[in-house]
Amino acid sequence: MTYTTTIGEATSYFMQTLQQIEKTGEVEQLVELFSNDAELTNLAMLEPLKGKEGARQF
Template sequence: MQTLQQIEKTGEIEQLVELFSTDAELTNLAMLEPLEGKEGARQFWQKYLSVFDRIHSEFTHVVEANDSSVLEWVSKGALSTSEEITYRGVSILEFNHGKVQHFRTYYDSAAFLPQGAKHG
């Protein structure tokens, strides 16, 4: 969690990439197919950061059991279009030998619609 908050500040993703196994699978709602391995993790987090001018995630609930963690979070910041954004989501992590093997994240995709398309 602290590593994610650090990359959100610095844009330096390698410390986070190192937490993933060489055969990791990462996916989110916007992806048709999972990204794989450390290169997939690198692409995933580069893409994540590229959407925002600035972003900060706060973890509101964490459940850890055996080799899995579930993280509930709220992220606030500004998109690369300078539009302010706040959105919520849940990330599921599965570990193998201390490395992230599977990373799946689910979030409020409506928050990313253009301002005129949002219903409030």
């Protein structure tokens, strides 16, 4: 099955998920948005965090 999502729908879902995390502290719904080869970084990090575990840590 293929899902088609607009950028607006994806952005809205992402924002709703972040708001839910702020309320509950539960990150798994957001972690599931990342692939196993995702890389997450910011200016304070020397090396990117990778995959779902990296998303969980981030």
